[in-house]
Amino acid sequence: MTRKMDNTTRYERLRERYMNGDLERRSFLGLIGAAGLAYGVQTPFAKFANAQTVSQVRFDGWGGVVSEALRENAFQPFEKETGIEVVDGTFGGGDEYISRVKASQPGEYNIAHLSGVFDYARYHNLGLSTTLNEDNIPNLKYVIPKLVDVFRNVTDGKLSCVPYDYGTTGIAYNRKHISDEEAKEKGAKLLIDEAYKDKIAGWSDWRTRMWYAALQTGQMPNNIEDEEAAWDAVRKHRDLSLKYWGSGAELMSLLAEEEIYATEGWSGRIYALQEQGHDIGYMDPPNGFGWQECMFVLKGSPMEASEELLNFMLAPETAIAVAEGQNYPPALDPTKVDLGDKIPTLPAFDPTGKLDGLTFADPDYWNGHEQDWSKEFGRVQKGY
Amino acid sequence: MSVEAREARQPWILLSPALTAVFLLLFVPLLFIVVYSFWLRTATGADQVGFFLDNWREALSDAFYRDILLFTLKIATITTLVCALMGYPAAYVIARSKGNKALLLLLLMLPFWISYIIRTMSWINILGVSGALNTALLYVGVIDEPIQMLYNQTTVILGLVHFLLPFMILNVFVSLEGIDTNLEDAANSLGATRWQAFLQVTLPLSLPGLAAGGLLCFVLGAGTYITPLVLGGPSDAMFANLVFEAIITQLNWPLGSALSLMLLAVLGALVMVYNRYLGMAQLMKGLG
Incomplete structure (x- = not known):
């Protein structure tokens, strides 16, 4: 489930989808043909383009116990298994991070631990989103559907993130x-x-x-x-x-x-x-x-390596270990996955997986007021 | 090429790496900031390219920015005065000490080995409710309950003085070092008391150093944002915090650019006034 996805695996999956009828014959042959063409036009200089050589993925999160839990339970095992280094950065908040991303070149930042659907929508509106190939993230099936759907609504049914915790x-x-x-x-x-x-x-x-x-x-x-x-x-x-x-x-x-x-x-x-x-x-x-957090893949990131990391992070054994470390319930559906003893004791945990008891911020409403209210708060905060 | 022409070129060749660095790392980014200040932030947070005066109009006409700027200048002034009052005697002692000058200077430089943020945060462990000072006062029975000492204007000034005092001492020290001690002896031999000799000879001659230290403390103090962030309360924000908020929290880079240029203009004007009357040479001596 968390194997490194090499080309053989990729073609096997493609073939499997074709055999299952998920992929049209024309699409299948087209993809195989494109792969062949890509291989055929490789020159000795192509290696300098470095497009497929992913040696590291950058991750940015909230620091403290949250980052410690991720590093220990997700990134270190992932590095050991795939050889892809996860560069682990931190931020104080989504606002600070979005400013850093805005100042960066595409690809400089890859995966961010974003909070709330409103942040997801902000990043999408700024043109920073990607489209994940969900076939590369089979562990997405364990996630609470409600958490996935709210993100899909923002990005036309597609995903630029996977929900991770709430x-x-x-x-x-x-x-x-x-x-x-x-x-x-x-x-x-x-x-x-x-x-x-x-x-x-x-x-x-x-x-x-x-x-x-x-x-x-x-x-x-x-x-x-x-x-x-x-x-x-x-x-x-x-x-x-x-x-x-x-x-x-x-x-x-x-x-x-x-x-x-x-x-x-x-x-x-x-x-x-x-x-x-x-x-x-x-x-x-x-x-x-109430809020939910997601692992958001930013525009310009190495997609397959990022998807592989997301899949690794969503593997129940990883997600549960991270959740126990950071003390936030994972996005995994408790009706599908046994979450162990500690997680049900965490604040905000919902054993039904429906999350009906939590009130989440409406992204349209809050992002619609973002410009005025953030500025107004800046003044009120200072005594005005 | 003639020898004269080659000699005339030599300083420029030697200066070119530094000038290139200054141009690329200071003037070009500054130019970007100037350009940015005329753009607009859209509702999504993206920038609208163009030539708009809205940010400048807001920065210059809104009383909110003016008040925070005045508050910033006030804090910087108080900090500078405290640094001058505390720094001058210390610099005098170091300059006049005979055997342990090197040790004293080393002690003066010691804080620079520790990160400014760490030094600022150390006050939380000293002045906090369960910090060293409260614990000591409770232990000796001076107080029954911890005193709330942190997160106010006083702690902001304290943090700034802690940060800036070495700059003041160094500048005054350099100035005092350059004064011939025979002048004081001469004043004494002409009947002046030591205090009169200090007031009428040493102090006037060391004023350029004091002014240079004052300028450095003021400019650095007025531009700080870490200290009020860490040690200040809700209403102790300084102008640099506004720039931070505009750029980071509100993602309004155009307005943040206008505000940062506004602060730069105010502090730049101060430096120009200083340069007009005292010259930059003294400042360079102090920094050197």
Whole structure:
């Protein structure tokens, strides 16, 4: 399932598809003919083009425990099995990364661990998407269909990514100072409770701020009707906050060092803190921020090597090991794959595989407001 | 080719690698930024090529940018003054020390061996709620509960002073080193006290070094974005943070370009004023 795909394998698969009737005779012969032609026109100089010699694939992710889990459980075994090196980079957020990609040449960045369908849509709208050959990713069949479909809707039925994990941005609180009952009772309003002035923090991400502002003002996050009320809630949160955090590491540090008592936080990172022995509670308020992450292949990437890596990463044994390491449930369908003992205990895990209990950001709605709201938050954040 | 012509060409031949590097790595990117500042960001985040004045109009007329720029200049001014007050005595001690000057200079250079970001983040371990200072104060019983010391304007200035103080000390030190100590002795022999000799002889002669250090501290301080990001609270952002946000968070490279050029113009004007009255030679001495 995770074999390196050499040309023989590729032709065998092609033949198999043809024999199964998935491929027309004309297409089959055309592809074989094209392969032959490509081979025939090879010259001694062709090796300098280096088009087929893929020695490395670049991957960029969120760093910290997430990257550690991927490196240990996916990239190192993949390198050992295929000889293709995975260059492992990190970013602080999707916004920062998209800026780096925009400044790069096609092919410089290959696979990114993107968050949310809105990011997928942004990258697609910027012309950075590719079309994956799903035949090269047979492990895609294990993935929760709902997670795949939302991406297909953005890219006309095709995929430029594979879903990989999901989680929530819920409310994390220090149990020494805030009880579970109090957190549950106050919900999202805990983050604008004046009793905790200067002991509150929040992610410096305009989407998260507006999502929680919607909850604090009794609105639906995917349809905020009273924008002014929401911005007022963002301002109130800002005035009570000690700091906006900018990375998972900073989030964990602020909570672990008890600089703050409450913030919204990423479910996996909070679970990691709990595993480390910190008495941190975590709850998803009604309509809490659910999100899914994917492995997005960027334009100009070596497609077959990238697909091979994605297939390797989606292999149940790999995906489960990564999920256990990074503390986010994998995108694998629990009704099709036995996910072991730990994953069902992770925050946000849905044993039905339907994910009906999570509210995801509507990509059209949020990307439609991206330009105005990101700018407005930049001002509100600084006291305006 | 005549000897004169060859000699005239020689400096240019020697300078050409450096000039090429400066041209390619500074002027060409700067030119890109200038061009970018006249483009527009579309709703998808892509850039619209053209000649639009919208970014400049926004950068120059919006009170938000003006206020943050003034705040930045204020923070840079305070930082520079603190660096001057702390740096001058230190530079004086080093310059006048007899046997251990090399050791003191080595200690001065020591912070440069550690990454600026690490040095900035070290304050979190010192001033944090469970940091060294709070732990020590709790231990000796001075306080009952940890004091919230981090993430405010003071910690931003503290972080900047920590970063910039060596630049000030080095510049003043170089200036003091160039002053003949016999001048102070002469002033003393003419009846001046040591304090009067310092005020009327040493201090005026070392002012160019102080000014050079001040300029460096101010320019570097006004252009920083790491320190307010790491040690500042929600409303302690400086102008470079706006540039970062425009370019990274909002993917608005055209506006970010206009803002960065605006900051460059303000700081460039300051350097020009300095150069007009004090000349760049002193600054080069300090940097050297």
